[in-house]
Amino acid sequence: MSGTGTKTGAATRAEYCVVACAEAWRGDGEILASPMGTIPMIGARLARLTFSPDLLLTDGEALLIGDAPAIGAPPRVVEGWLPYRQHLALVTTGRRHVMMGASQIDRYGNQNISCIGDWARPKRQLLGVRGAPVNTLNNPTSYWVPKHSTRVFVERVDMVSGVGYDRAAAAGPSATRYHRIPEVVSDLGVLDFDTPDRTMRLRSLHPGVTVEQVAAATGFGLTVPDDVPFTREPTAEELRLIREEIDPKGLREREVPA
Numbered sequence: 340m341s342g343t344g345t346k347t348g349a350a351t352r353a354e355y356c357v358v359a360c361a362e363a364w365r366g367d368g369e370i371l372a373s374p375m376g377t378i379p380m381i382g383a384r385l386a387r388l389t390f391s392p393d394l395l396l397t398d399g400e401a402l403l404i405g406d407a408p409a410i411g412a413p414p415r416v417v418e419g420w421l422p423y424r425q426h427l428a429l430v431t432t433g434r435r436h437v438m439m440g441a442s443q444i445d446r447y448g449n450q451n452i453s454c455i456g457d458w459a460r461p462k463r464q465l466l467g468v469r470g471a472p473v474n475t476l477n478n479p480t481s482y483w484v485p486k487h488s489t490r491v492f493v494e495r496v497d498m499v500s501g502v503g504y505d506r507a508a509a510a511g512p513s514a515t516r517y518h519r520i521p522e523v524v525s526d527l528g529v530l531d532f533d534t535p536d537r538t539m540r541l542r543s544l545h546p547g548v549t550v551e552q553v554a555a556a557t558g559f560g561l562t563v564p565d566d567v568p569f570t571r572e573p574t575a576e577e578l579r580l581i582r583e584e585i586d587p588k589g590l591r592e593r594e595v596p597a
Contacts, residue, residue, distance in 0.1 A: 350573045352526060353378065353595040355545045356485075357581055358573045359524045361386040363481045364436060369393040371421075371429060373437040377586075377594045379483045379524075380410060383438075384585045385577060397421060410586050430470070433517045436479040439471065441523075443496040444482060446538045446559045448520040450475075450501030458498050471500035476507065479519045485594050487525035489558040504537035526595045527553050529570055534562050543570040 350358075360382030364372050372383040372394045384407035387394045396404050398414055401423070405416030421429070429435055442465050443451035452471060456462035474480050480501060484491050499506060507518040523530040528544040540562040541553055546569050554561060573581070581591070 350578060351592060351595075351597045352545055352547070353591040353597070354573055354578065354581055355570050356524060356526060356595050357381045357385060357591060358577060359522075359529050359543075359545075359570050360438060360481075360483060361389070361391075361577075362529075362571075363438060363522050363524070364391050364394055367391060367394065367436055367479075369395065369434075371395040371397070371435040373397075373435055374483075375437070375439050376483045376485070377410065377590050378485070379438040381581060381586050381591055384408075384410075385580055388580055388585075389577060407585065409584060410588070410590055427470075427473075430473060431477050433478045436481070436521070437474050438481045438483050438524075439474065439501065441482045441484055441491060441501070443491055443493045444484070444523065445493055445496050445503065446561075447503035447505040448482075448501070448523075448532055448537075448539065449496045449499045449503030449506060450482060451496035451498050452500045453498045455497055461497075468498075468500040472502060475502040475518060475520070476514055477517050479521050481521050482523045484523065484525040487527040487553065487556045489556060492557040492559065494559045504532055508537075527556060528567075530561070538562060540564070541567055543568050545570045546572075 356378050360379045364386040374380045374383040387396055387407045398404050401421055402417050403419035403421050404414035405418040406414055408414050441450045452466045453468050454461035454464050507514040520532055527548045529542045530539050531542045532539060534540050544567055550563055550567055
């Protein structure tokens with residue numbers, strides 16, 4: 340569906356995903372939002388323009404921006420400079436909430452973006468661990484998965500890049516002090532770890548998706564409440580902002596096709 344095709348009418352699956360990602364930053368206050376991926380970027384800007392006006396945004400490089408420009412457009416307001424070394428210092432203070440991708444993620448929230456197969460002789464080399472260990476131990480880290488499948492949601496990740504709840508607990512208080520995984524958003528629904536044993540739970544379904552679909556696309560047993568709600572619907576103003584101001588080219592529909 341093209342960008343012009345979504346100017347009117349009901350919200351698309353991609354737009355529900357945008358709102359779900361935006362909700363990850365609700366109530367975060369004056370911290371740095373670090374979205375990775377098109378839909379998380381739209382979500383962070385939507386949160387800034389609506390219910391989280393204190394969020395700090397960047398241009399994706401080294402500038403702190405004071406507005407929420409359309410995806411791909413330059414900022415009109417620059418508030419400050421955030422070079423790499425200062426960005427890393429900010430991370431260690433916990434004043435950032437990043438939303439990363441995941442090539443694999445397991446029931447405890449361990450994430451892999453490094454390799455598929457045995458580390459000593461991988462079948463496929465991916466990005467590498469990058470900053471995932473520091474991200475997950477020092478500031479809130481959520482995840483965005485544009486295609487929910489058993490290839491991504493696995494019983495055990497091939498290599499731990501981002502630290503999950505079980506490994507953080509095993510490492511002790513120094514690891515658990517700031518460790519938090521608020522939510523995992525996929526094209527099927529929203530998941531969290533609000534369970535006694537900190538394993539993944541199905542929190543909401545995007546409209547048109549069933550519990551059975553999510554279970555079939557997940558490589559381990561999820562905790563499923565008796566009554567799973569649907570992801571909240573975007574408001575008329577949120578749809579206007581998404582379609583006309585933040586993503587007028589409809590890039591969201593390429594990441595999660597209608």
